[in-house]
Amino acid sequence: MLVTRHVLAASSPYAAPYYIVRGTNPGPVMMITSGVHGNETASMAAAQKLADDCIAGRYVIHRGTLIIVPRVNQQAYAREIRGKPDLNRTFPRRKSGKAKHPLAAAVFRLARAHQPDWWLDLHEANGLSQLSPRVLGQTLITNPGSSSVAICRKIIERMNRSIPVHKHHFNLKRHELPGSARTAAARLLSAKSVTVETCWSLKRAVRIRYQTEIVHHFLREAGMS
Numbered sequence: 001m002l003v004t005r006h007v008l009a010a011s012s013p014y015a016a017p018y019y020i021v022r023g024t025n026p027g028p029v030m031m032i033t034s035g036v037h038g039n040e041t042a043s044m045a046a047a048q049k050l051a052d053d054c055i056a057g058r059y060v061i062h063r064g065t066l067i068i069v070p071r072v073n074q075q076a077y078a079r080e081i082r083g084k085p086d087l088n089r090t091f092p093r094r095k096s097g098k099a100k101h102p103l104a105a106a107v108f109r110l111a112r113a114h115q116p117d118w119w120l121d122l123h124e125a126n127g128l129s130q131l132s133p134r135v136l137g138q139t140l141i142t143n144p145g146s147s148s149v150a151i152c153r154k155i156i157e158r159m160n161r162s163i164p165v166h167k168h169h170f171n172l173k174r175h176e177l178p179g180s181a182r183t184a185a186a187r188l189l190s191a192k193s194v195t196v197e198t199c200w201s202l203k204r205a206v207r208i209r210y211q212t213e214i215v216h217h218f219l220r221e222a223g224m225s
């Protein structure tokens, strides 16, 4: 396994570190982004921890290539805000279309260069989906018709089995969101793309653990770890 560190949008105001983890054997490509919204701190911490664990050899990618961008929107992160404009509405909407923000353009260029089979975009949201169908906290979100639905269901089942508090359980949502990384990855790159949303009102350590466990489940399901 080889881990290399790079900088996205280097020598621009949007410069953001990212990591490429190459497994010993060939296999799928998975892209993990976090911090598209700069105030969703547990998801960013989980993504950075995964990169750190790979660097230290505590977590091993056996097959394929993992690309991690732990804090996409560095400016929003520094100010502890979601970011304006909402970066997750600026990804390209059609094959011939362009991203509406230089940072989304840089992220999507990286994706195009690596053609990910999988794209996990880690977020955090308000509310508990178990209590209200209108909120996004504790959900996995795919685009309608995504080939990742069966695996998402399996992972939700496993997560929920390990979560004793019923209202903290995860649910699946299917939603087309033009301009989001998830929908761009699905529609333009044919990637199995999933948005992971933990609920802000849970303890930070718990949210980091959920994010980490979900990502580990996906890596195992993809045959990479």
Ligand SMILES: [Zn+2]
Pocket (backbone or CB within 6 Å): 036, 037, 040, 122, 123, 124
């Ligand atoms: Zn978000």
